[in-house]
Amino acid sequence: MSDKRFRLSHGTLQLLLSAGALLIMLGAIFHVQPNAMSYFGFTLLFKLSMPLVLAALAQMMLILLGDIDLSNGAFVGMVTCITAVWLDPSPGVAVIAYLAAIAAFVAMGWFTHARELPSIIVTLGASFIWLGIAITVLPSPGGTVPGWLTGFTGWRPPLLPMPIWVALIAAAVSQWFLMHTSFGTLLRATGGNARAVQKAGWSLSRLRIAIYAMAGGLMVASGVLLSGIITSGDPNVAPSYTLLTIGAVIVGGGAFVGGRVSPIGTVLGALTLSLAGSFLSFMHVPATWQIGAQGAILFLVLAGRVIVDRRKLA
Amino acid sequence: MQQVANMPVGEMGAKAPLFLAGRGLSKSYGAVKALSDTDFHLATGEVVGLIGHNGAGKSTLINVLAGVVARSGGIFEVLGRDAGDWSANLARENGLRCVFQELSLCPNLSATENTRLLHPALKGFGWKQRARKTIQSALDTVFPDSGIDVDRPVGELSLGERQMIEIARGFSVTDSPVRAIILDEPTSSLGAEATRQFLEQVSRASEDGISVILVTHRLGEILAVAHRVVTMKDGLVISDQFNDGLSRSELVAVMGDLEPETRERRDAVVRDVPVFSHSSGLGDHDIELHQGEIVGLAGLDGHGQRERLRAVFDAARVSGLPVAFVAGDRVSEGLFPLWSIRDNLTIRSLSALSRGGLVSNEAADRLTQSWFERLKVRAPGIATPLLSLSGGNQQKVLFARALASDARLIVLDDPMRGVDVGTKHEVYALIRNEAETGRSFLWYSTETEEFENCDRLHVFREGRSETILDGERIEPNAILEASFGGLYV
Numbered sequence: 001m002s003d004k005r006f007r008l009s010h011g012t013l014q015l016l017l018s019a020g021a022l023l024i025m026l027g028a029i030f031h032v033q034p035n036a037m038s039y040f041g042f043t044l045l046f047k048l049s050m051p052l053v054l055a056a057l058a059q060m061m062l063i064l065l066g067d068i069d070l071s072n073g074a075f076v077g078m079v080t081c082i083t084a085v086w087l088d089p090s091p092g093v094a095v096i097a098y099l100a101a102i103a104a105f106v107a108m109g110w111f112t113h114a115r116e117l118p119s120i121i122v123t124l125g126a127s128f129i130w131l132g133i134a135i136t137v138l139p140s141p142g143g144t145v146p147g148w149l150t151g152f153t154g155w156r157p158p159l160l161p162m163p164i165w166v167a168l169i170a171a172a173v174s175q176w177f178l179m180h181t182s183f184g185t186l187l188r189a190t191g192g193n194a195r196a197v198q199k200a201g202w203s204l205s206r207l208r209i210a211i212y213a214m215a216g217g218l219m220v221a222s223g224v225l226l227s228g229i230i231t232s233g234d235p236n237v238a239p240s241y242t243l244l245t246i247g248a249v250i251v252g253g254g255a256f257v258g259g260r261v262s263p264i265g266t267v268l269g270a271l272t273l274s275l276a277g278s279f280l281s282f283m284h285v286p287a288t289w290q291i292g293a294q295g296a297i298l299f300l301v302l303a304g305r306v307i308v309d310r311r312k313l314a
Numbered sequence: 315m316q317q318v319a320n321m322p323v324g325e326m327g328a329k330a331p332l333f334l335a336g337r338g339l340s341k342s343y344g345a346v347k348a349l350s351d352t353d354f355h356l357a358t359g360e361v362v363g364l365i366g367h368n369g370a371g372k373s374t375l376i377n378v379l380a381g382v383v384a385r386s387g388g389i390f391e392v393l394g395r396d397a398g399d400w401s402a403n404l405a406r407e408n409g410l411r412c413v414f415q416e417l418s419l420c421p422n423l424s425a426t427e428n429t430r431l432l433h434p435a436l437k438g439f440g441w442k443q444r445a446r447k448t449i450q451s452a453l454d455t456v457f458p459d460s461g462i463d464v465d466r467p468v469g470e471l472s473l474g475e476r477q478m479i480e481i482a483r484g485f486s487v488t489d490s491p492v493r494a495i496i497l498d499e500p501t502s503s504l505g506a507e508a509t510r511q512f513l514e515q516v517s518r519a520s521e522d523g524i525s526v527i528l529v530t531h532r533l534g535e536i537l538a539v540a541h542r543v544v545t546m547k548d549g550l551v552i553s554d555q556f557n558d559g560l561s562r563s564e565l566v567a568v569m570g571d572l573e574p575e576t577r578e579r580r581d582a583v584v585r586d587v588p589v590f591s592h593s594s595g596l597g598d599h600d601i602e603l604h605q606g607e608i609v610g611l612a613g614l615d616g617h618g619q620r621e622r623l624r625a626v627f628d629a630a631r632v633s634g635l636p637v638a639f640v641a642g643d644r645v646s647e648g649l650f651p652l653w654s655i656r657d658n659l660t661i662r663s664l665s666a667l668s669r670g671g672l673v674s675n676e677a678a679d680r681l682t683q684s685w686f687e688r689l690k691v692r693a694p695g696i697a698t699p700l701l702s703l704s705g706g707n708q709q710k711v712l713f714a715r716a717l718a719s720d721a722r723l724i725v726l727d728d729p730m731r732g733v734d735v736g737t738k739h740e741v742y743a744l745i746r747n748e749a750e751t752g753r754s755f756l757w758y759s760t761e762t763e764e765f766e767n768c769d770r771l772h773v774f775r776e777g778r779s780e781t782i783l784d785g786e787r788i789e790p791n792a793i794l795e796a797s798f799g800g801l802y803v
Contacts (some may be wrong), residue, residue: 182437201381259421259423
């Protein structure tokens with residue numbers, strides 16, 4: 001087939017679309033505010049994207065399975081509370097609490113699987129549990145985080161700003177793991193056709209537990225980074241994460257059918273959505289309109305996806 | 315090699331040791347016996363063809379053999395040893411492979427990645443290159459020059475190409491050898507050339523000592539390669555024959571095994587101008603429905619009857635002909651389980667029962683009462699919720715919904731599924747009576763006996779209405795012949 005090398009795959013087109021949305025937004029910001037095009041400007045613009053990127057990858061793992069996580073934001077908020085209360089005075093307790101949180105998340109995943117419940121219901125219910133735990137641990141926003149953590153989140157590494165490094169490394173590692181290792185292939189197979197995986201002799205429970213454990217781990221990392229940035233804990237710091245992470249996965253080329261997600265796309269999607277807020281401020285969009293305008297951006301990118309899909313089918 | 319524990323009867327088996335042997339295998343789902351007390355054996359290098367009607371228990375048997383479904387009872391030995399709690403994983407370790415109907419590939423993965431699913435050995439550094447080589451060489455062996463891109467997601471390939479990948483994957487080898495392979499309808503989407511290549515591969519594999527179970531509706535394929543043909547019906551093995559000069563008609567006769575039923579034929583329908591006519595645009599037979607005619611849609615399960623039935627229903631509705639639909643899948647398509655018999659029955663007739671924009675309770679009660687009595691629905695009264703009725707009585711209410719309406723054409727989507735015999739015969743009589751009054755029926759069924767009630771029958775094959783049977787020519791063997799005829803010979 002001679003046209004093979006010129007034919008862009010579906011996934012590549014989706015990636016170009018996500019990257020294009022990000023570049024258009026950056027271009028508009030630099031047009032209005034040329035000063036933003038600097039090491040410092042990038043650091044500021046993308047500062048809050050670091051935890052969102054990791055949380056979006058966690059959401060991606062569940063969407064990979066055909067599940068959805070409506071407790072993402074509450075879970076990350078809970079982790080910031082654990083961090084602000086224990087990580088500085090007694091790191092050991094904090095680590096145990098993190099592991100317990102991951103175990104609870106895995107148990108929730110196992111429960112949905114074993115009882116064949118819809119994840120949308122179970123995770124919605126679980127979000128209130130996470131929130132309750134968070135409020136019990138830290139009733140009002142506050143607490144302290146260790147100096148090394150704020151030092152890390154405020155670190156200015158060479159060459160590229162910190163948030164860009166985080167995004168690059170997260171994208172590279174998750175893309176390699178999920179799309180290129182044999183275990184990642186098994187995980188994608190589970191999302192694509194669970195019965196086939198079962199018929200080939202694999203344990204579905206184990207694979208699903210592995211996926212939920214990874215998602216839990218990523219959310220813990222996200223929460224720790226977030227508390228480093230805000231230098232405290234807050235049960236209600238991240239409720240918007242739930243929808244932003246789902247948006248990031250979908251903008252990045254993922255689909256709810258299971259098995260179809262893109263790690264690089266998800267990272268790009270998270271960057272795009274976290275930039276949307278700054279973008280609108282630079283555009284002098286009044287704060288009251290920003291949520292609606294963010295929705296419009298999401299809508300435009302998704303409309304672009306639909307057009308790409310149609311072209312592909314034709 | 316392995317000890318010769320059980321010799322199968324016959325010349326073929328006398329030479330070869332058994333790969334697997336099951337005695338008294340059974341599988342029940344609740345009260346339903348999908349497989350009852352079945353013996354099955356497979357010798358090394360033997361090719362066994364497994365045939366039978368839809369629902370005969372073939373799938374259950376191969377799923378039990380493959381370890382996908384746990385057996386409810388019976389003894390099962392593999393290579394002379396008791397298999398104990400057989401599982402898909404153990405089956406794989408013992409070299410037993412399965413090729414299911416387009417089900418065991420993940421559409422989001424490439425052929426290379428799908429190969430990894432079957433081979434635990436494909437891991438660690440460079441697994442993808444090894445997987446690619448494995449599947450590519452298997453494809454080159456079985457389907458030379460297929461030109462399939464093994465790095466493209468399988469979901470983007472054609473059905474035929476997917477089936478080739480699935481077959482090639484079944485025969486692919488990494489660390490442990492393939493000893494036996496179960497193929498379930500492997501050629502349903504393959505063209506003639508690929509089918510020929512597949513059958514050659516089966517013969518080659520058999521010579522190499524690989525045992526094969528081939529489940530297919532294409533009898534020609536079985537006659538071409540099988541050493542032995544096992545026929546199933548109603549969860550039992552009803553015949554086990556060596557393939558020395560078997561013919562297609564012998565197989566059809568064994569499978570059919572239907573007692574001829576004598577029934578009074580209705581007078582021939584006057585066929586002048588059809589009430590409704592539907593063309594599929596595929597160049598097959600148009601479906602014409604005349605006044606008072608009962609037209610059946612027959613054929614093997616999944617050959618396009620259901621799709622055509624729905625297409626006719628949609629077209630009739632668009633054309634403005636009053637038409638009603640009786641769903642066979644009661645629970646998901648027909649019932650409002652918590653509503654009363656009356657509400658369920660009158661929903662198709664609400665506008666006829668309306669007085670000044672409001673539904674007249676009195677008229678609804680009257681209409682319901684009359685059909686309630688005509689159909690002898692066994693329930694305390696018309697206010698009873700449908701949930702508390704038996705399946706057969708629920709189905710009667712669905713029939714009443716269609717019959718009480720103004721519909722001139724009534725479309726039946728396998729309406730007798732899971733209904734007891736008594737109810738069936740009551741409803742058959744009712745349908746014939748209603749046809750006498752000039753209503754037309756289009757009837758899709760999976761039960762061949764039901765077509766005795768039809769005036770005309772379209773037999774479907776591969777999505778097309780290929781054969782029309784009329785009046786006296788509607789009989790089980792003719793239907794079977796038409797369902798199987800013309801396929802790979």
